[in-house]
Amino acid sequence: MSKLTPKLVKETSAPGTYQDGRGLFLKISASGTKSWVFRYSFQGDRRDMGLGSFPAVSLRDARLAADKARLELAQGIDPLGKRHQLQHEARTKRRKGTTFKTEAELFLRTHAPSWSPRHAVQWRNSLGTHVYPRIGELPVEQVDTDQVLDVLAPIWSTTPVTATRVRNRIEL
Known part of the structure; x- marks a missing residue:
C-alpha cells in the first residue's frame, strides 16, 4: 500500500x-x-x-x-544490471567509427582546463604536427601498434623526448 x-x-x-x-x-x-x-x-x-x-x-x-x-x-x-548494460552499449555504439582526432579533441577539452596554458598548447601542437596527419582520420578501433610506430618512427631518432611524449599522448 x-x-x-x-x-x-x-x-x-x-x-x-x-x-x-x-x-x-x-x-x-x-x-x-x-x-x-x-x-x-x-x-x-x-x-x-x-x-x-x-x-x-x-x-x-x-x-x-x-x-x-x-x-x-x-x-x-x-x-x-540491465540499465548499466544499455548504457555501456550506447557508449560503445556512439564511439564506434569515431576518429582518433575526435576522441583526442574530446580528451583535450576534458583535461586541458586543469593544465597550464603552455602545457595545453604543447599537447595540441604535438598532436597536430605528428599524430593527426597520419592517424587522425582513422577510426579509433583501427589504430594499432603499427600505426603508432609509423607516427613515432620519423621523430624517434631526432627528438626522442618528443617521441616519448607523443607516444604517451596517443596512449592517453
Whole structure:
C-alpha cells in the first residue's frame, strides 16, 4: 500500500528517507534535494536503483518506474544490471567509427582546463604536427601498434623526448 501523496512529497523538506512501499522511497538530502530510489534484492544482493529527482520525476512516474523494475525482477532480470548494460552499449555504439582526432579533441577539452596554458598548447601542437596527419582520420578501433610506430618512427631518432611524449599522448 502506498504511503506518500503528491502533496506530502512536495511539501516535505526534512532530510531523511520516506517510504512509499514495495521498495520505493523518497530520499531527501541535507541540502534539500529530493530523489527517488527503488530498493530491491537480486540473487541475494541488495540493490538501490535511482529513478530520478523530484520534481523532474513525479510520484506517479516513480511508481511506474518501480513497477517496471518489479516486472523485470519477476522475469529474472536485474533492472540495474540491465540499465548499466544499455548504457555501456550506447557508449560503445556512439564511439564506434569515431576518429582518433575526435576522441583526442574530446580528451583535450576534458583535461586541458586543469593544465597550464603552455602545457595545453604543447599537447595540441604535438598532436597536430605528428599524430593527426597520419592517424587522425582513422577510426579509433583501427589504430594499432603499427600505426603508432609509423607516427613515432620519423621523430624517434631526432627528438626522442618528443617521441616519448607523443607516444604517451596517443596512449592517453
